[in-house]
Amino acid sequence: MKVLVCISNVPDTTTKITFTDNNTQFNTNGVQFILNPYDEIALARAIELTEGDGGTVTVINVGDVSTEATIRKALAIGATDAVRINAKPHDAWYVAYQIAQYVKANPFDLILTGRESIDYNGSKVAGMLGELLDLPSVSIIKKLDIDGDKATVEREIEGGKELLTIPLPFVAGAAEGVAEPKIPNMRGIMSARTKPLVVVEPVEVKTNSEIISYETPAPRGQVKLVAADDAAKLIELLHTEAKVI
Amino acid sequence: MSVLIYAENADGKFKKSIFEVVSYARAIADQNNTTLTAISIGDVSADELNKLAKYGADKILNVANAQLKNFVNQAYASIIAEAAKKESADVVILSNSFSGRGLAPRLGVKLDAGVVDGAVALPEQNGGNFTVKKTAFSGKAFATVQLTSANKVIALIPNSYRIVEVAKSAKVEDFSVDTKASDFKAMLKEIVRSADKVSLPDADIVVSGGRGLKGPENWGMIEELADLLGAATACSKPVSDAGWRPHSEHVGQTGIAVSPNLYIAIGISGAIQHLAGVSSSKVIVVINKDAEAPFFKVADYGIVGDAFEVVPKLITAIKEHKASA
Ligand SMILES: Cc1cc2nc3c(=O)[nH]c(=O)nc-3n(C[C@H](O)[C@H](O)[C@H](O)COP(=O)(O)OP(=O)(O)OC[C@H]3O[C@@H](n4cnc5c(N)ncnc54)[C@H](O)[C@@H]3O)c2cc1C
């Protein structure tokens, strides 16, 4: 089985988010970039699914040269090879369009993304890829098993879950539960340096969205502390002052 | 031009988040002096459909087809796109629910539309510019996105827009679309709903527990508190990682992002990744035995104390409050 895993390069989860240029640019100064945590889950599952069946796991990223450290990390974890589409990821549509072009020329049995990127949180690339490739897509999956040319996936819904069967190929966004992320071992790190990383030039496409500014949430006022033995006081405040119960 | 919303149902009923979507869409239709159409797919009663009018729908398209009773991402996207074309809708609005997030990107591609997921406010329109504020960096920030395409798709975060009742009546029209077989490749085998519990993404109140609770055996008081408040239960990541609670309860940057009216954090330190997913809650209450816990810095109310003493007292106090109400 040939699996494609779409990976994004995102600020580390401990990053304190700030902006520059009059709040129009994300301040990357001193920010450590990592492989998106959900993409780690997708990658781990792809490796498990191809282990022992002679299959391959290709990782693909739309990004400039600065993302190569993250791509090498994915190779170290166990991807077979990598593709980088040499362009800034303008928005989800741009990313999905580029990846779809690549997949049309290089078909896969299964395409995995993360459930969302932790920077722009769109949950969009999987669905857009599905539509562009006329394949089924499930944006957020909690389990993925493959049996021959069919998969069983568990999809989260509000207050429950759905079990679906889907014929390969399809696109799905991995969330917690699909697999445990894998930590690269020494051999993986050594071999990652020599695994193929192909750089492809982007195709031209019109974009349809633009981030024009950012802001951080308004700070909350000073916390009102209530004495530990006066729980009734808290309930009263929540009722009469905050009016939430 | 007009505005179209997809009115998602759960077991034949619309949730509060859908009425928020209708109210939000009504406001956009009014901004543009145009009409609002709602499309419902599945088995929904006439009474339930008419509720959409109460919040501002002018017209309701009803797709009542047995094959479409349950959600099929591809087929639903095709139908909604057809409805948008029929109604000449240039703005399509959905809930940022699990299903909504499956549909929005497909609709974006079908309609050649820019997509704003995770919208938290009404669009601003001036001089031909159309911008929408959305969450970014997992709740650590907001981004204002300008959509430059003629068509637009917006997925609205639950609990970010207030329901407004308007006295309207709408006509319900049956709507049918020829679907293609390739839209039905994904087949539903089973739906499991935990009917007795409030679902976390929809909840107005969330009671959340962290590692400070020591072990799964101590969640009885958390559940009791949640029950009394009609709240959903949630937890921090280490708690679900340890298997004390299911993954579906994990909130934060790598879990579910919630924005309830009230978030009660018990025995949670307030790590940056946790705060990312809960900081848009309207009111935050923190109970922690460590006065230096970072969570207190972003809380509205707090109790510095041992959860094992404070929570039972809270439970008693709520019972008394309810009895006197
Ligand atoms: C890539 C990555 C992603 C992450 N994503 C998330 C995420 O999405 N969500 C998330 O929650 N975390 C996430 N984390 C983990 C996060 O960094 C913290 O480790 C985690 O939130 C801590 O959980 P906690 O507050 O329950 O536990 P702790 O940090 O151990 O805090 C326990 C708290 O309980 C208090 N306490 C102890 N005993 C009592 C008592 N008897 N009564 C009252 N209070 C008591 C303590 O004072 C302490 O403040 C992520 C980490 C990484 C590296």
Ligand SMILES: Nc1ncnc2c1ncn2[C@@H]1O[C@H](COP(=O)(O)O)[C@@H](O)[C@H]1O
């Ligand atoms: N620049 C990118 N290159 C490759 N894949 C990406 C990129 N950005 C996002 N993705 C994939 O799409 C998923 C969802 O991203 P998003 O739609 O931004 O939330 C991520 O988890 C990745 O798998």
